[in-house]
Amino acid sequence: MSAAGLEVAAPKKSCEDERCPFHGGLKVRGKLISGKAVSTSGSGFVVVQLEYLHKVRKYNRSERRRSRISAHLPACLDVREGDSVTIAECRPLSKTISFVVVQSRGAS
Numbered sequence: 066m067s068a069a070g071l072e073v074a075a076p077k078k079s080c081e082d083e084r085c086p087f088h089g090g091l092k093v094r095g096k097l098i099s100g101k102a103v104s105t106s107g108s109g110f111v112v113v114q115l116e117y118l119h120k121v122r123k124y125n126r127s128e129r130r131r132s133r134i135s136a137h138l139p140a141c142l143d144v145r146e147g148d149s150v151t152i153a154e155c156r157p158l159s160k161t162i163s164f165v166v167v168q169s170r171g172a173s
């Protein structure tokens with residue numbers, strides 16, 4: 066356990082971001098999800114793609130599904146396209162953002 070009640074290491078850098086779970090006042094609760102950053106062109110947020118298997122009982126097979134979640138990117142974290150990231154659920158920060166990036170593990 067580290068800062069913000071998360072089981073991830075706190076980033077090495079510090080930041081002044083109010084919406085940072087490590088250095089600001091943002092609380093996280095709920096889901097903790099791993100995914101891949103597919104777009105980092107937005108300012109202050111990244112788009113994370115999740116891939117998962119969905120069981121189709123009728124055919125006893127699984128189909129691959131994907132979904133995308135926008136997540137706030139605190140100033141202390143560096144994320145590039147293709148990086149594996151962990152995102153944590155937080156309060157809604159905007160219409161489409163209610164997750165925050167808490168860890169970047171680089172390209173996988």
Ligand SMILES: [Zn+2]
Pocket residue numbers: 078079080081082085086087088089139140141142
């Ligand atoms: Zn920070």
